[in-house]
Amino acid sequence: MKRKKSIRKKLTEMYSLLYSHFGWQNWWPAKTKFEVMVGAILTQNTSWKNVERAIKNLRVHNLINPFRLHSVSDKKCASLIKPAGYFNVKTKRLKNFVSFFLRRYNGSLKSLFAQDLKPLRHELLSVNGIGQETADSILLYAGEKAIFVVDAYTRRILMRHNLINENATYETIQNIFMKNLPRDVKLFNDFHAQIVRCGNVYCRRISRCEKCPLSNLK
Protein backbone atom coordinates (compact mmCIF):
# COMPACT_ATOMS: atom_id res chain seq x y z
CA MET A 1 0.00 0.00 0.00
CA LYS A 2 2.81 2.33 0.95
CA ARG A 3 4.61 1.43 -2.29
CA LYS A 4 1.52 2.09 -4.34
CA LYS A 5 1.00 5.44 -2.70
CA SER A 6 4.53 6.53 -3.47
CA ILE A 7 4.20 5.54 -7.12
CA ARG A 8 1.01 7.54 -7.32
CA LYS A 9 2.74 10.53 -5.83
CA LYS A 10 5.71 10.20 -8.13
CA LEU A 11 3.55 10.00 -11.25
CA THR A 12 1.50 12.99 -10.19
CA GLU A 13 4.63 14.99 -9.51
CA MET A 14 6.09 13.87 -12.82
CA TYR A 15 3.10 15.06 -14.79
CA SER A 16 2.97 18.30 -12.88
CA LEU A 17 6.64 19.06 -13.61
CA LEU A 18 6.25 18.21 -17.29
CA TYR A 19 3.07 20.23 -17.67
CA SER A 20 4.59 23.28 -15.95
CA HIS A 21 7.59 23.07 -18.23
CA PHE A 22 6.02 22.30 -21.60
CA GLY A 23 2.39 23.37 -21.22
CA TRP A 24 -0.60 21.53 -22.68
CA GLN A 25 0.54 19.47 -25.67
CA ASN A 26 -2.68 19.33 -27.63
CA TRP A 27 -2.15 15.82 -28.98
CA TRP A 28 -2.34 13.91 -31.35
CA PRO A 29 -0.75 16.08 -34.06
CA ALA A 30 -3.27 15.27 -36.81
CA LYS A 31 -6.15 16.92 -38.64
CA THR A 32 -8.66 14.08 -38.41
CA LYS A 33 -9.25 10.92 -36.42
CA PHE A 34 -8.54 8.81 -39.44
CA GLU A 35 -5.24 10.62 -39.84
CA VAL A 36 -4.42 9.74 -36.23
CA MET A 37 -4.87 6.07 -37.07
CA VAL A 38 -2.78 6.31 -40.22
CA GLY A 39 -0.08 8.17 -38.29
CA ALA A 40 -0.12 5.56 -35.53
CA ILE A 41 0.84 2.89 -38.07
CA LEU A 42 3.35 5.04 -39.94
CA THR A 43 5.21 6.06 -36.80
CA GLN A 44 6.13 2.50 -35.86
CA ASN A 45 9.85 2.58 -35.07
CA THR A 46 10.17 5.85 -36.97
CA SER A 47 10.72 9.47 -36.06
CA TRP A 48 7.67 11.69 -36.34
CA LYS A 49 9.43 14.08 -38.73
CA ASN A 50 9.59 11.34 -41.35
CA VAL A 51 5.98 10.40 -40.72
CA GLU A 52 4.92 14.00 -41.33
CA ARG A 53 6.37 13.91 -44.82
CA ALA A 54 4.56 10.68 -45.57
CA ILE A 55 1.26 12.05 -44.28
CA LYS A 56 1.73 15.21 -46.29
CA ASN A 57 2.14 13.10 -49.44
CA LEU A 58 -1.01 11.15 -48.62
CA ARG A 59 -2.89 14.41 -48.01
CA VAL A 60 -1.78 15.89 -51.32
CA HIS A 61 -3.16 12.80 -53.05
CA ASN A 62 -6.35 13.00 -51.04
CA LEU A 63 -5.72 9.60 -49.46
CA ILE A 64 -6.43 10.41 -45.83
CA ASN A 65 -9.72 8.67 -46.35
CA PRO A 66 -10.44 4.97 -45.74
CA PHE A 67 -12.25 4.36 -49.04
CA ARG A 68 -9.68 6.05 -51.24
CA LEU A 69 -6.76 4.59 -49.32
CA HIS A 70 -8.32 1.17 -49.74
CA SER A 71 -8.52 1.47 -53.50
CA VAL A 72 -5.10 2.99 -54.18
CA SER A 73 -2.50 0.55 -55.49
CA ASP A 74 0.13 -0.83 -53.12
CA LYS A 75 2.83 0.54 -55.37
CA LYS A 76 1.41 4.06 -55.27
CA CYS A 77 0.87 3.92 -51.52
CA ALA A 78 4.41 2.68 -50.89
CA SER A 79 5.87 5.45 -53.03
CA LEU A 80 3.95 8.10 -51.09
CA ILE A 81 4.83 6.85 -47.62
CA LYS A 82 8.44 6.21 -48.54
CA PRO A 83 9.87 8.91 -46.22
CA ALA A 84 8.42 7.06 -43.21
CA GLY A 85 10.61 4.03 -43.92
CA TYR A 86 9.54 0.36 -44.03
CA PHE A 87 7.24 1.48 -46.82
CA ASN A 88 6.38 -1.99 -48.12
CA VAL A 89 5.57 -3.34 -44.66
CA LYS A 90 3.64 -0.22 -43.73
CA THR A 91 1.67 -0.29 -46.97
CA LYS A 92 0.49 -3.80 -46.06
CA ARG A 93 -0.30 -2.72 -42.51
CA LEU A 94 -2.26 0.32 -43.64
CA LYS A 95 -4.18 -1.81 -46.11
CA ASN A 96 -4.85 -4.49 -43.51
CA PHE A 97 -6.19 -1.91 -41.12
CA VAL A 98 -8.31 -0.13 -43.71
CA SER A 99 -9.76 -3.43 -44.95
CA PHE A 100 -10.72 -4.27 -41.40
CA PHE A 101 -12.21 -0.81 -40.87
CA LEU A 102 -14.31 -1.00 -44.04
CA ARG A 103 -15.35 -4.63 -43.68
CA ARG A 104 -16.27 -4.45 -40.03
CA TYR A 105 -17.41 -0.83 -39.63
CA ASN A 106 -18.03 0.35 -43.17
CA GLY A 107 -15.46 3.07 -42.64
CA SER A 108 -17.52 4.71 -39.89
CA LEU A 109 -15.52 6.17 -37.00
CA LYS A 110 -18.72 6.48 -35.05
CA SER A 111 -19.46 2.75 -35.18
CA LEU A 112 -15.83 1.82 -34.63
CA PHE A 113 -15.57 3.84 -31.45
CA ALA A 114 -19.06 2.97 -30.30
CA GLN A 115 -17.46 -0.31 -29.22
CA ASP A 116 -16.28 -0.75 -25.67
CA LEU A 117 -12.61 -0.36 -24.99
CA LYS A 118 -11.75 -3.97 -24.20
CA PRO A 119 -13.40 -5.77 -27.13
CA LEU A 120 -12.28 -3.06 -29.54
CA ARG A 121 -8.69 -3.35 -28.35
CA HIS A 122 -8.89 -7.08 -28.84
CA GLU A 123 -10.24 -6.57 -32.34
CA LEU A 124 -7.55 -4.07 -33.28
CA LEU A 125 -4.84 -6.41 -32.03
CA SER A 126 -6.17 -9.13 -34.34
CA VAL A 127 -5.31 -6.96 -37.36
CA ASN A 128 -1.92 -7.94 -38.71
CA GLY A 129 0.42 -5.00 -38.23
CA ILE A 130 -1.35 -3.51 -35.23
CA GLY A 131 0.42 -4.24 -31.97
CA GLN A 132 -0.24 -2.95 -28.49
CA GLU A 133 1.20 0.52 -28.88
CA THR A 134 -0.50 1.16 -32.19
CA ALA A 135 -3.83 -0.15 -30.89
CA ASP A 136 -3.62 1.97 -27.75
CA SER A 137 -2.64 5.09 -29.71
CA ILE A 138 -5.70 4.59 -31.89
CA LEU A 139 -7.94 3.97 -28.88
CA LEU A 140 -6.70 6.95 -26.88
CA TYR A 141 -5.98 9.57 -29.50
CA ALA A 142 -8.62 8.77 -32.10
CA GLY A 143 -11.20 7.00 -29.95
CA GLU A 144 -10.79 9.09 -26.82
CA LYS A 145 -10.85 5.95 -24.69
CA ALA A 146 -9.08 5.92 -21.34
CA ILE A 147 -6.06 3.74 -22.04
CA PHE A 148 -2.43 4.65 -21.50
CA VAL A 149 -0.01 4.39 -24.42
CA VAL A 150 3.36 2.81 -23.72
CA ASP A 151 6.24 3.48 -26.08
CA ALA A 152 10.02 3.64 -26.07
CA TYR A 153 9.94 7.04 -24.34
CA THR A 154 7.59 5.81 -21.62
CA ARG A 155 9.75 2.80 -20.92
CA ARG A 156 12.90 4.91 -20.79
CA ILE A 157 11.48 7.54 -18.50
CA LEU A 158 10.14 5.00 -16.02
CA MET A 159 13.45 3.18 -16.02
CA ARG A 160 15.28 6.43 -15.47
CA HIS A 161 13.18 7.09 -12.40
CA ASN A 162 13.41 3.55 -11.07
CA LEU A 163 9.77 2.68 -11.46
CA ILE A 164 10.46 -0.37 -13.64
CA ASN A 165 13.36 -2.60 -14.55
CA GLU A 166 14.57 -3.24 -18.07
CA ASN A 167 12.53 -6.38 -18.67
CA ALA A 168 9.15 -4.91 -17.67
CA THR A 169 6.45 -5.93 -20.14
CA TYR A 170 4.14 -3.56 -21.99
CA GLU A 171 1.29 -4.56 -19.72
CA THR A 172 3.30 -3.99 -16.54
CA ILE A 173 4.23 -0.50 -17.65
CA GLN A 174 0.71 0.31 -18.76
CA ASN A 175 -0.66 -0.84 -15.41
CA ILE A 176 1.64 1.47 -13.51
CA PHE A 177 -0.20 4.38 -15.09
CA MET A 178 -3.65 2.83 -15.25
CA LYS A 179 -3.72 1.68 -11.64
CA ASN A 180 -2.20 4.81 -10.15
CA LEU A 181 -3.92 7.58 -12.04
CA PRO A 182 -7.57 8.54 -12.42
CA ARG A 183 -9.01 7.05 -15.64
CA ASP A 184 -9.09 10.37 -17.36
CA VAL A 185 -8.77 10.53 -21.15
CA LYS A 186 -7.40 14.08 -21.11
CA LEU A 187 -4.79 13.20 -18.50
CA PHE A 188 -3.72 10.03 -20.33
CA ASN A 189 -3.60 11.98 -23.56
CA ASP A 190 -1.43 14.79 -22.27
CA PHE A 191 0.75 12.74 -19.93
CA HIS A 192 1.93 10.51 -22.74
CA ALA A 193 2.38 13.53 -25.01
CA GLN A 194 4.52 15.18 -22.33
CA ILE A 195 6.68 12.07 -22.04
CA VAL A 196 7.30 12.06 -25.78
CA ARG A 197 7.98 15.80 -25.83
CA CYS A 198 10.44 15.48 -22.97
CA GLY A 199 12.22 12.59 -24.68
CA ASN A 200 12.40 14.47 -27.96
CA VAL A 201 13.56 17.76 -26.53
CA TYR A 202 15.96 16.44 -23.91
CA CYS A 203 17.93 13.24 -23.53
CA ARG A 204 17.02 10.00 -25.22
CA ARG A 205 19.26 7.93 -22.98
CA ILE A 206 18.47 6.03 -19.82
CA SER A 207 20.76 8.21 -17.74
CA ARG A 208 19.29 11.40 -16.36
CA CYS A 209 19.95 14.67 -18.09
CA GLU A 210 20.38 17.94 -16.23
CA LYS A 211 18.15 20.04 -18.44
CA CYS A 212 15.23 17.66 -18.09
CA PRO A 213 12.32 19.13 -16.08
CA LEU A 214 12.27 15.82 -14.23
CA SER A 215 15.90 16.00 -13.15
CA ASN A 216 14.92 17.00 -9.63
CA LEU A 217 12.23 14.38 -9.28
CA LYS A 218 12.82 12.44 -6.09
Place this chain on the structure above:
DNA sequence: GACCAGGCACATC
Protein backbone atom coordinates in the same frame (compact mmCIF):
# COMPACT_ATOMS: atom_id res chain seq x y z
C1' DG B 1 29.78 5.71 -41.48
C1' DA B 2 27.55 4.11 -37.35
C1' DC B 3 23.65 4.56 -34.73
C1' DC B 4 18.97 5.65 -33.71
C1' DA B 5 13.86 6.59 -34.34
C1' DG B 6 6.72 7.19 -30.81
C1' DG B 7 6.99 -1.44 -33.62
C1' DC B 8 5.57 -5.56 -35.33
C1' DA B 9 5.49 -10.23 -37.16
C1' DC B 10 7.73 -14.26 -37.89
C1' DA B 11 11.41 -17.91 -37.48
C1' DT B 12 14.01 -20.64 -34.57
C1' DC B 13 15.48 -22.75 -30.47
Place this chain on the structure above:
DNA sequence: GATGTGCATGGT
Protein backbone atom coordinates in the same frame (compact mmCIF):
# COMPACT_ATOMS: atom_id res chain seq x y z
C1' DG C 1 8.77 -18.19 -23.45
C1' DA C 2 12.97 -15.94 -24.93
C1' DT C 3 15.82 -14.36 -28.40
C1' DG C 4 17.07 -12.90 -33.09
C1' DT C 5 15.98 -10.84 -37.54
C1' DG C 6 13.94 -8.18 -41.47
C1' DC C 7 11.88 -4.13 -42.70
C1' DA C 8 14.12 1.38 -44.70
C1' DT C 9 14.19 6.39 -44.58
C1' DG C 10 16.32 10.61 -42.74
C1' DG C 11 18.71 13.05 -38.78
C1' DT C 12 22.81 13.36 -35.70
